[in-house]
Amino acid sequence: MTRPALTTSASAASGDLVAALQRFQTRARTIVFLSELFRAVAIGAAAAMMWNAWWEIAGVARWTALFAMVGGAVVAALLLTYFRGPTLKATAAAIDRRLQLRDRVVAALQVSRDRDPVSALVVRDAAVCLRATTPADVFPRASSQRAAAGALLLAAALLTVTIDLPRAPWARQPGMGEGTTPNATSTGAATDGGPATSPAKAGADVRPAEPRSAGPSAGQQGEPLEATAPTALDAATPSAESEAAASRPASSGSDAARRLAPTSPDPGSSPERRPGGGEGSGPGAQSTAGTPGRTALGGSSAGAGGSTPDIAGMRGSESGGVAAGPLVAGVPVAFPASPRVTQPPPIAKVVSQAQIDAALSRDDIPFARRQYVRDYFLRLRSTGGSR
Amino acid sequence: MTGNLAEIESKATLFRECFAHLQGEIGKVFVGQRAVVDQLLLCFFCQGHALIEGAPGLGKTLLVRTLSDALSLRFARIQCTPDLMPADVTGTNLLVESPTGRREFEFQRGPIFANIVLADELNRATPRTQAAFLEAMQERHVTIFGVTHVLEEPFSVFATQNPIEMEGTYPLPEAQLDRFFFKLRIAMPDVSELAEVLARTTGSSQTRARSGYGGATVREMIELIKQVKVADPALQLVLRLVRATHPDVEGAPDVVKKYVKYGASPRAAQAMILAAKALALLDGRYHVAVDDIRAVVLPALSHRIIRNFHGEMEQITTTAIVERTLAAVSGE
Numbered sequence: 001m002t003r004p005a006l007t008t009s010a011s012a013a014s015g016d017l018v019a020a021l022q023r024f025q026t027r028a029r030t031i032v033f034l035s036e037l038f039r040a041v042a043i044g045a046a047a048a049m050m051w052n053a054w055w056e057i058a059g060v061a062r063w064t065a066l067f068a069m070v071g072g073a074v075v076a077a078l079l080l081t082y083f084r085g086p087t088l089k090a091t092a093a094a095i096d097r098r099l100q101l102r103d104r105v106v107a108a109l110q111v112s113r114d115r116d117p118v119s120a121l122v123v124r125d126a127a128v129c130l131r132a133t134t135p136a137d138v139f140p141r142a143s144s145q146r147a148a149a150g151a152l153l154l155a156a157a158l159l160t161v162t163i164d165l166p167r168a169p170w171a172r173q174p175g176m177g178e179g180t181t182p183n184a185t186s187t188g189a190a191t192d193g194g195p196a197t198s199p200a201k202a203g204a205d206v207r208p209a210e211p212r213s214a215g216p217s218a219g220q221q222g223e224p225l226e227a228t229a230p231t232a233l234d235a236a237t238p239s240a241e242s243e244a245a246a247s248r249p250a251s252s253g254s255d256a257a258r259r260l261a262p263t264s265p266d267p268g269s270s271p272e273r274r275p276g277g278g279e280g281s282g283p284g285a286q287s288t289a290g291t292p293g294r295t296a297l298g299g300s301s302a303g304a305g306g307s308t309p310d311i312a313g314m315r316g317s318e319s320g321g322v323a324a325g326p327l328v329a330g331v332p333v334a335f336p337a338s339p340r341v342t343q344p345p346p347i348a349k350v351v352s353q354a355q356i357d358a359a360l361s362r363d364d365i366p367f368a369r370r371q372y373v374r375d376y377f378l379r380l381r382s383t384g385g386s387r
Numbered sequence: 388m389t390g391n392l393a394e395i396e397s398k399a400t401l402f403r404e405c406f407a408h409l410q411g412e413i414g415k416v417f418v419g420q421r422a423v424v425d426q427l428l429l430c431f432f433c434q435g436h437a438l439i440e441g442a443p444g445l446g447k448t449l450l451v452r453t454l455s456d457a458l459s460l461r462f463a464r465i466q467c468t469p470d471l472m473p474a475d476v477t478g479t480n481l482l483v484e485s486p487t488g489r490r491e492f493e494f495q496r497g498p499i500f501a502n503i504v505l506a507d508e509l510n511r512a513t514p515r516t517q518a519a520f521l522e523a524m525q526e527r528h529v530t531i532f533g534v535t536h537v538l539e540e541p542f543s544v545f546a547t548q549n550p551i552e553m554e555g556t557y558p559l560p561e562a563q564l565d566r567f568f569f570k571l572r573i574a575m576p577d578v579s580e581l582a583e584v585l586a587r588t589t590g591s592s593q594t595r596a597r598s599g600y601g602g603a604t605v606r607e608m609i610e611l612i613k614q615v616k617v618a619d620p621a622l623q624l625v626l627r628l629v630r631a632t633h634p635d636v637e638g639a640p641d642v643v644k645k646y647v648k649y650g651a652s653p654r655a656a657q658a659m660i661l662a663a664k665a666l667a668l669l670d671g672r673y674h675v676a677v678d679d680i681r682a683v684v685l686p687a688l689s690h691r692i693i694r695n696f697h698g699e700m701e702q703i704t705t706t707a708i709v710e711r712t713l714a715a716v717s718g719e
Contacts (some may be wrong), residue, residue, distance in 0.1 A: 003619075083540055086461075091622070100672075102676035102677075103566045103618035103620055103621060103674065103676035103677060104672070104673065104674065104676075106618050106619060106620060107616055107618035107674035107675075107676075108674075110616070110618060110619055111616050111674070113615075116614070117391035117394070117395045118395060118615065118616060119616060120391075120392060120394070121392055121395060121673045122672075122673045124392075124617055125672065125673065125674075353487050362506050371690075378539045
């Protein structure tokens with residue numbers, strides 16, 4: 001009759017001990033999780049910032065990158081806690097160490113399954129000690145350098161995502177500063193011996209190739225950069241169009257410069273763009289038209305400040321679609337006609353600050369290109385829409 | 388369970404009271420040396436044997452005698468000399484004449500048949516006589532003329548030896564040294580203790596220890612000590628420590644590899660665990676902690692480590708070796 005009572009009492013005591021220890025273990029695991037989380041968030045935020053610096057390469061939006069990195073960090077912290085978190089025995093040892101219990105809890109956990117009276121006394125002794133304290137006392141949540149580093153890096157990552165910071169020269173996309181197009185790259189390298197670092201410089205880099213093309217729209221060598229940069233941009237747009245309207249009569253270059261949006265290849269729908277097409281029909285324009293990045297850039301710049309279909313055209317160029325105007329089997333493809341826009345807006349309307357800001361605030365324009373687009377519009381505004 | 392728990396707790400309380408009583412009674416007669424007294428008591432309650440080493444006149448014999456006085460147990464003293472024979476220790480068969488006139492052999496018990504045996508200056512006895520103690524100390528019985536006689540518990544041998552005068556002595560062999568649970572070193576008392584010694588011993592009144600607990604109580608305490616649990620960290624420390632004292636074991640500290648010839652035996656581990664169990668009970672715990680092990684490492688290990696030639700030449704003490712080994716094993 002005595003034996004079952006003994007067993008029941010002992011098992012109840014050991015059950016209480018294990019239950020109490022599990023509370024401490026949960027607390028310890030939480031602390032470990034937080035510690036690992038801070039470290040993982042620090043790493044994830046740093047990675048997100050680095051990813052953000054090159055995010056156009058993978059075509060992933062900044063917020064997506066941040067969420068992915070930090071989310072991955074949280075998952076990693078969870079996994080680390082699960083696999084490397086303190087066991088019940090380690091928790092007991094930590095309690096003994098921190099409360100200086102002289103191995104009471106470890107011994108109690110060790111003999112918790114034994115049924116002799118001395119083991120019961122050991123368990124009871126440990127349970128009394130555990131009852132006198134709380135998990136928070138044993139495992140306090142203290143701020144650490146790791147937490148500070150994690151918070152700082154996360155804040156920095158949020159800042160870089162929220163604020164449009166100008167990209168460092170080394171981080172710029174080849175299509176932006178160094179010239180995406182084979183023409184721009186090759187001519188830039190041949191002329192300057194190095195990559196261009198600004199849109200204006202990019203335009204300057206293109207120019208040495210233009211004498212070869214000898215097109216009327218191309219800027220002359222030695223011409224100021226402010227004047228040549230838009231030329232280099234919009235040289236792509238009409239030239240793409242020019243293949244579709246090769247037989248159209250040429251008109252003045254200034255008219256072509258005012259028509260930024262390459263909306264319709266149909267000459268009937270956009271009579272004003274025909275001169276541009278004529279301008280692009282020159283050899284220099286052709287050489288630029290064969291460069292998808294350059295063509296897309298010209299289209300996107302105008303579209304961003306102008307109308308939605310043009311932005312859609314830019315998107316097409318981003319994804320390498322037909323609208324990018326690349327060479328397809330050696331023939332440049334014209335931008336598709338926009339169903340909603342039949343008449344491109346005048347430059348004066350495009351260059352309004354609100355529209356610029358509205359266009360730039362959207363994620364439609366890649367981060368790396370915003371500065372370029374901003375510079376472009378500002379330059380247009382300063383010149384009143386003309387070169 | 389409740390009844391058992393209360394019984395265990397009452398025994399533990401009794402053990403603490405008994406220990407405190409012995410400390411007090413010994414303290415009345417024997418001045419100072421609290422650590423040595425505590426270790427001697429631990430050794431006794433763990434049913435070990437102690438080798439007490441100290442210069443002449445430091446009270447080695449008095450200490451053991453006072454312990455026996457404080458306990459209502461049989462005490463025997465054997466003054467070891469070179470002509471001491473084993474039969475003088477264990478006893479022998481004597482031809483006696485019965486009242487009917489018939490002559491027959493009768494076993495006459497030697498002084499080893501006591502609860503507390505003081506082997507004074509054990510190193511002066513011949514190896515043959517020293518060997519007579521071996522069986523008694525380890526097996527707790529003696530065999531005479533083919534008949535085995537069991538020794539009554541509690542049984543402890545407390546041997547003394549003088550480390551200074553070594554002429555005409557027979558140093559104890561390692562096998563016999565290993566049988567001693569603890570080796571206790573009695574140091575010279577400081578000025579205040581010496582003054583107290585003079586005041587107590589040169590006055591008209593001589594204080595004697597009052598006897599208290601008997602053999603039955605001591606046997607209960609001995610059983611209780613054995614029931615104490617050992618926490619895994621403490622056990623691991625003992626295992627690592629004992630292994631680390633062997634120079635041929637991988638991971639042995641440099642001090643061991645350099646100065647030690649032979650390391651501690653498993654008896655050392657047994658001694659440390661048992662003594663730590665008693666210490667834990669004294670502390671009100673029913674489990675051995677790492678600190679308990681640390682407290683008993685020196686008396687349990689120092690006499691079980693045999694130095695090599697370099698150690699002896701450089702006069703590296705075994706105590707220093709044990710301390711450095713403990714520090715290395717503990718990661719300090």
